Amino acid sequence: AQSVAQPEDQVNVAEGNPLTVKCTYSVSGNPYLFWYVQYPNRGLQFLLKYITGDNLVKGSYGFEAEFNKSQTSFHLKKPSALVSDSALYFCAVRDSGTYKYIFGTGTRLKVLA
Amino acid sequence: NAGVTQTPKFRVLKTGQSMTLLCAQDMNHEYMYWYRQDPGMGLRLIHYSVGEGTTAKGEVPDGYNVSRLKKQNFLLGLESAAPSQTSVYFCASKRGTRQETQYFGPGTRLLVL
Numbered sequence: 001a002q003s004v005a006q007p008e009d010q011v012n013v014a015e016g017n018p019l020t021v022k023c024t025y026s027v028s029g030n031p032y033l034f035w036y037v038q039y040p041n042r043g044l045q046f047l048l049k050y051i052t053g054d055n056l057v058k059g060s061y062g063f064e065a066e067f068n069k070s071q072t073s074f075h076l077k078k079p080s081a082l083v084s085d086s087a088l089y090f091c092a093v094r095d096s097g098t099y100k101y102i103f104g105t106g107t108r109l110k111v112l113a
Numbered sequence: 114n115a116g117v118t119q120t121p122k123f124r125v126l127k128t129g130q131s132m133t134l135l136c137a138q139d140m141n142h143e144y145m146y147w148y149r150q151d152p153g154m155g156l157r158l159i160h161y162s163v164g165e166g167t168t169a170k171g172e173v174p175d176g177y178n179v180s181r182l183k184k185q186n187f188l189l190g191l192e193s194a195a196p197s198q199t200s201v202y203f204c205a206s207k208r209g210t211r212q213e214t215q216y217f218g219p220g221t222r223l224l225v226l
Contacts, residue, residue: 006155032213043117043203043217044156051213090155094213099144099163100171101215103156 002027002095006104013081014112021076021107023091032094033074034101035065039087047089050074061085081111115139117218119204125224126194134189134221136204144207145187146215147171147179149200156203162187194225 003026013019025031032051036044048059055067065076076089091104120135136145143164148156148171158171160179168179176198178190187206191198201222205215 009153034213036215036217041220043219044205044215045217046214049213092156099210100158100161101146102158102172103148105153105155 002093002102004033004091004093004102004104006089006091006107008107009105010108010110012110012112015083016080019076019078019081019085019109019111021089021091021109023074023076023104025072025074025091025093027093027096029096031067031074033065033067034092034094035059035063035074035076036090036092036103037061037087038090038106044090047076081109083111083113085109086111117204117206117216119202119218119221121221122219123222123224125226126191127226128195130194131190131192132194132223133191134202134204134223136187136189136206136218137185138204138206138216139185140206140208140216141184142206142216143184143209145181146205146207147177147187147189148203148205149173150203150220151200159189159202194223196225199223199225 034049035047038044050067058064117138146161147159157173162181165184180188204218207215
């Protein structure tokens with residue numbers, strides 16, 4: 001069965017520093033991978049996706065993610081964190097052969113001024 | 114263009130009561146989803162629909178029923194609410210087979226006493 005894991009419940013980073021939010025996946029077949037962000041009391045917003053192609057995927061708000069097939073990882077990155085990036089981040093994968101999506105447990109990012 | 118809307122925003126139920134959550138989208142999307150969000154568990158798929166008149170089970174369907182009588186609406190029903198169904202419920206939609214981005218509603222917070 002397809003799954004994603006977000007090993008960190010929370011990540012703290014200083015404003016201006018690079019940030020990484022980790023995600024590993026387990027799929028059969030080609031992975032369809034996603035990152036979403038949730039701000040307080042809001043629904044999730046799409047950030048970026050990997051379907052095929054370049055291993056470095058660029059998304060909204062200056063975020064990017066690196067697909068690594070050998071390490072089965074899809075880490076979210078940003079070169080310079082902003083306080084406004086503080087939110088809950090979810091990694092997700094599409095269940096192969098279906099249109100169901102499986103979400104990770106989420107990582108809370110806190111960017112400190 | 115309102116996107117995805119959910120009704121109600123908040124509700125308190127007593128154990129054994131029933132209720133229906135309404136999700137509406139004005140983007141002419143084919144696929145619609147119901148998720149629940151619980152602390153430490155991320156988002157879990159309850160039911161989904163790949164088109165008007167169709168529904169399918171997700172990860173945690175027990176205790177819920179759904180209907181998709183109109184393309185723009187996806188209803189989630191709780192026939193006999195239980196405290197374990199206390200959660201935040203999110204609806205999402207996506208355009209079609211080739212479009213992977215899900216658009217989320219603002220959520221419904223449900224408390225079952």
